[in-house]
Structure formats: structure tokens, C-alpha cells
Amino acid sequence: MMFYLLILTGLVLFYFTCVYLIKVLEVDINKPQSRELPDNSYRLVLITKELDTPFWDKVKYSAIAAGVRNGANVEVWGSYNGNEQEFLKLMEIAIASKVDGIIVQGLDTEEFKQLSMYKATEKGIPIITVANDVPINDSLRKTYVGSNHYEAGQMLARQLILDMGFAGKVIIMASDRQEQYQRERLNGILDVLNHYEHVKTEIIASGNSRERVVQAMNQIMNTQPNIDGFITTTASNASALIQELGKRSQVEPYYIYSFDDSPETLTLLQQGKIDAIISQSPEVMGSESVNLMVQWLNGTQLPLNPYGYYTDVRVMKAVASK
Known part of the structure; x- marks a missing residue:
């Protein structure tokens, strides 16, 4: 008789233990998962063919800062001394990597336009040109940010x-x-x-x-x-x-x-x-291009202005006059 009572007690304890574990698991499964980047965890790439120049350094650092503010990861890739072949290769790599968006110094060549119009478009990757533009009809870029x-x-x-x-x-x-x-x-x-x-x-x-x-x-x-x-x-x-x-x-x-x-x-x-x-205003170019890309990806700014967003230009005169 004692033997059967021990078995019954064990079964009851096992039952309540299982019920408790199920409830714990249900709480864990249904609990909302917190993310560091809740809505805008985008991977963006800024590509230039004039890396490490004073102008493009300003564009780069303002773009990275804007990425932090928007919860996006901004990577900066580039070539040195205007190396066009290296620059175009980096564009191909970015497209093949399926990044969420490409911000790029426009290059008015057939190779660039082919990459932008066909390869990037086929993969659904939006392109924004910065500082230097290319015609929208030849590139299907979403917009341009830079000087008029x-x-x-x-x-x-x-x-x-x-x-x-x-x-x-x-x-x-x-x-x-x-x-x-x-x-x-x-x-x-x-x-x-x-x-x-x-x-x-x-x-x-x-x-x-x-x-x-x-x-x-x-x-x-x-x-x-x-x-x-x-x-x-x-x-x-x-x-x-x-x-x-x-x-x-x-x-x-x-x-x-x-x-x-x-x-x-x-x-x-x-x-x-x-x-x-x-x-020109390179800091504004960097930050505004990232802001607009994130807005486009979020669907909060559709469509972007196809003519572009012009940043400030001004004349700086010499102190000494002739």
C-alpha cells in the first residue's frame, strides 16, 4: 500500500512541475523581444571615389553620425585618387551584398549607369547620389543631395x-x-x-x-x-x-x-x-542623404523629390582686393 502511495505522490508532483514549466515557457515565448534598432536597422553604404579628402571626410563623418541618430549602420567605402575601376567594383560588391541602400558619389559614365539602373534596381536597392549627380533617366536613382x-x-x-x-x-x-x-x-x-x-x-x-x-x-x-x-x-x-x-x-x-x-x-x-x-556644404550632404534614405526605406517619405535636395552654396572672397 505504501508503495502505491509513493507512486501517486510522485505523479502528482510531476504533473504540477510540468504545468509550471509550461507556464514559464509560455511567458518566455510570448514576451516581446527588445531590439537595439527597433525599426531602422538598415545597412547603408556610402561610396566615393575620393576617399580621405577634406571634402569627403566631412560628408563621411556627418553621414555616420546621421546613421547613429536614425538607428542605421552606415559603412563608408571608397577608392583613392579617383580610381574609377576600384570605385565601380565597390558598387558591384555593395549590390551583391544586398545592402538596404547605397549613397554614392555620382559618376557620369555608362558603367555607373548600368550598375545603378539595372543591377541595383533588379535587387531592389535604392540609390541616392550625393555631391555629384547623374541624370535620373539614365540611372533610376531615387534622388540627389548636393549643390546646385x-x-x-x-x-x-x-x-x-x-x-x-x-x-x-x-x-x-x-x-x-x-x-x-x-x-x-x-x-x-x-x-x-x-x-x-x-x-x-x-x-x-x-x-x-x-x-x-x-x-x-x-x-x-x-x-x-x-x-x-x-x-x-x-x-x-x-x-x-x-x-x-x-x-x-x-x-x-x-x-x-x-x-x-x-x-x-x-x-x-x-x-x-x-x-x-x-x-559647398558637405556636412549637410552627408546627414541629409542618410536621413532621406532612411525615410524612403521606412515609407515615410514617398516619393523622394526626383530633382534633388539642394544644399547651400556661397561665395568666399579673398580678404585682399586687387
């Missing part, structure tokens, strides 16, 4: 007219293979200067290297006297231009203008060797 380069060209040309007056010979130095932003800058410059019949302009293809700029400057100075001013559509050409001018004559008589407030152009501006530059 046409307006920037107009602003610089108006400053030249204020400084030089309504007559003079102006050399515009442009890359022989121009990106969209360079074409827009050039169009803005010409649309202003062409209104003044006594301002004569000539466009010189100067390439992107210091050697090409020096070669172009030698040809200009040997064949064209009476030049009053120079405009370079890319900041990287400004120091080579001024250095070559300094070998031949004084820099001060010339009106010289450029784009982008890099440390090099800022130094030349402070020295009075450049009369004015266009300053």
Missing part, C-alpha cells in the same frame, strides 16, 4: 563681373571629359558671361592632372596675351594654374576663381592669389 552646380557657376561668374567689370578676356579651364556637375558649372558661368558683349570667353581643356594643366597654361600664355581672368571648374587645377602663372609674371593682376573650399584653395584665397571660391 549650375547656380554655383552663375554665382562665381557674377562675382567675376563685380570684380573685373564689364569687359575683359576670361579663360575657363575645364576637364576634357566633363562630369555632369562640371558641365552644369560651365553652363552657369557661360549663361552669365555671355550677357556681356565685351567679356570674351574661351574654354580650354586642361585635363585632370597637374601636368596637363601646366601644359595647357604654357600654350595659353604663349599664344594669347591680354588675358584678364581665369576660372577653373575643378579645385584640383587651381594651384597648378597659379604656380605656372607665378613662373611667368605676377599673379596679382589676374582675376582667378575656383570651386570648393579645400585646404589648398583656402590657403590661396587667404594669400590673395585666388579672388573667390564657391564653398
Whole structure:
């Protein structure tokens, strides 16, 4: 009899133990799971072909900070010295990795457009261009965040007219293979200067290297006297231009203008060797591009403005005047 009583007691204890365990498990299963990134745990990649330059460092750090604020992980990839093949390879890797969104420096080439329009679109990866744009019809990018380069060209040309007056010979130095932003800058410059019949302009293809700029400057100075001013559509050409001018004559008589407030152009501006530059807003570009990408992924900002979101540009003048 005692034996059966022990068995019955054990069965009762086993029953209540099972009931308790089931209740505990039910609580654990139904308990909401907390996540560090509840809604916006997106993986975003910022890709540039000018890594570790002062301008792109500002874009990078503001983009990373915006990612933290939005609960998104922002990785920054890039190539050095404008290496296009490495840059395009990084885009392919990002697309193959199925990241949630790509923020990228626009590159106006067929290879870039193919990657953006077809490969990224096929995988449902949205692309936002930053600082440099590409036509939306050729890339299907969602939007653009950066300067209005046409307006920037107009602003610089108006400053030249204020400084030089309504007559003079102006050399515009442009890359022989121009990106969209360079074409827009050039169009803005010409649309202003062409209104003044006594301002004569000539466009010189100067390439992107210091050697090409020096070669172009030698040809200009040997064949064209009476030049009053120079405009370079890319900041990287400004120091080579001024250095070559300094070998031949004084820099001060010339009106010289450029784009982008890099440390090099800022130094030349402070020295009075450049009369004015266009300053952009790279910090805003980085943060706003991430904000818009997260809003698009969340569905809170649909559609994005296809024409883009323009950031501030302003003219910075030299302290010393001619």
C-alpha cells in the first residue's frame, strides 16, 4: 500500500512541475523581444571615389553620425585618387551584398549607369547620389543631395563681373571629359558671361592632372596675351594654374576663381592669389542623404523629390582686393 502511495505522490508532483514549466515557457515565448534598432536597422553604404579628402571626410563623418541618430549602420567605402575601376567594383560588391541602400558619389559614365539602373534596381536597392549627380533617366536613382552646380557657376561668374567689370578676356579651364556637375558649372558661368558683349570667353581643356594643366597654361600664355581672368571648374587645377602663372609674371593682376573650399584653395584665397571660391556644404550632404534614405526605406517619405535636395552654396572672397 505504501508503495502505491509513493507512486501517486510522485505523479502528482510531476504533473504540477510540468504545468509550471509550461507556464514559464509560455511567458518566455510570448514576451516581446527588445531590439537595439527597433525599426531602422538598415545597412547603408556610402561610396566615393575620393576617399580621405577634406571634402569627403566631412560628408563621411556627418553621414555616420546621421546613421547613429536614425538607428542605421552606415559603412563608408571608397577608392583613392579617383580610381574609377576600384570605385565601380565597390558598387558591384555593395549590390551583391544586398545592402538596404547605397549613397554614392555620382559618376557620369555608362558603367555607373548600368550598375545603378539595372543591377541595383533588379535587387531592389535604392540609390541616392550625393555631391555629384547623374541624370535620373539614365540611372533610376531615387534622388540627389548636393549643390546646385549650375547656380554655383552663375554665382562665381557674377562675382567675376563685380570684380573685373564689364569687359575683359576670361579663360575657363575645364576637364576634357566633363562630369555632369562640371558641365552644369560651365553652363552657369557661360549663361552669365555671355550677357556681356565685351567679356570674351574661351574654354580650354586642361585635363585632370597637374601636368596637363601646366601644359595647357604654357600654350595659353604663349599664344594669347591680354588675358584678364581665369576660372577653373575643378579645385584640383587651381594651384597648378597659379604656380605656372607665378613662373611667368605676377599673379596679382589676374582675376582667378575656383570651386570648393579645400585646404589648398583656402590657403590661396587667404594669400590673395585666388579672388573667390564657391564653398559647398558637405556636412549637410552627408546627414541629409542618410536621413532621406532612411525615410524612403521606412515609407515615410514617398516619393523622394526626383530633382534633388539642394544644399547651400556661397561665395568666399579673398580678404585682399586687387
